[in-house]
Amino acid sequence: MSSAVVWPLAGIGALILLKSRQVRWAGMLGAVGIGALGAWWDASEYRAAVQAVPAVGQRVVVSARLTELAHSGSEGARLVFRLTEPSRPALLDAGSRISVWWSGGHRPEPGEVWRFSARLRRPRPPPSPGAFDEATWFYRQHVVATGNVLEGATRRLAPQPGFTLIG
Numbered sequence: 001m002s003s004a005v006v007w008p009l010a011g012i013g014a015l016i017l018l019k020s021r022q023v024r025w026a027g028m029l030g031a032v033g034i035g036a037l038g039a040w041w042d043a044s045e046y047r048a049a050v051q052a053v054p055a056v057g058q059r060v061v062v063s064a065r066l067t068e069l070a071h072s073g074s075e076g077a078r079l080v081f082r083l084t085e086p087s088r089p090a091l092l093d094a095g096s097r098i099s100v101w102w103s104g105g106h107r108p109e110p111g112e113v114w115r116f117s118a119r120l121r122r123p124r125p126p127p128s129p130g131a132f133d134e135a136t137w138f139y140r141q142h143v144v145a146t147g148n149v150l151e152g153a154t155r156r157l158a159p160q161p162g163f164t165l166i167g
Contacts, residue, residue: 049144057119076103117153120145
C-alpha cells in the first residue's frame with residue numbers, strides 16, 4: 001500500500017476518532033498513533049528503496065525526467081531526476097528520485113527526459129560527528145541514490161515541455 005493511500009485513510013480515521021465527544025482523549029491518542037504509523041510506513045518504504053542500491057557505485061542505465069537543478073558550477077551541475085522507467089539492471093523502480101553530478105556536454109533543462117549511464121550508490125552517512133549528514137539530507141529530499149553520469153553515454157529522449165500560443 002503506497003503512502004498516497006495511507007495518508008487519506010489516516011486522515012479519515014483521525015477525523016472519526018476526533019468527532020467522538022465521549023472519549024476525546026482516546027480520539028487524540030488515536031490520531032497521534034495514526035500519524036506515527038504513517039511516518040513509519042513512509043520511512044520503511046524509503047529504506048527498502050535505498051537498500052536496493054549497492055553501497056559502492058554500480059553502473060546502471062536510466063531513463064529519467066529532470067525535476068530540479070540542485071547546484072550548478074563551472075565544472076558541472078548536481079541534478080535531481082525522477083525515473084520514467086525502471087533502471088537496467090533493475091535496481092530502481094520507476095518514480096525513484098536520483099541525484100547525479102553531470103559534467104561536460106549539453107546540460108539538461110528542467111522537464112527534459114534523458115537516457116544515460118551513471119555510477120550510482122547509496123547516500124553516505126556522515127564521516128565524523130558534526131559533518132554534513134548527506135544521508136539524512138537526501139532522505140528529506142526523497143532521493144534514493146546518488147552518483148555521477150558517465151561521459152559519452154547520454155541521449156535526450158524528450159524535449160522540455162513548453163507552451164504554445166494559439167491565435
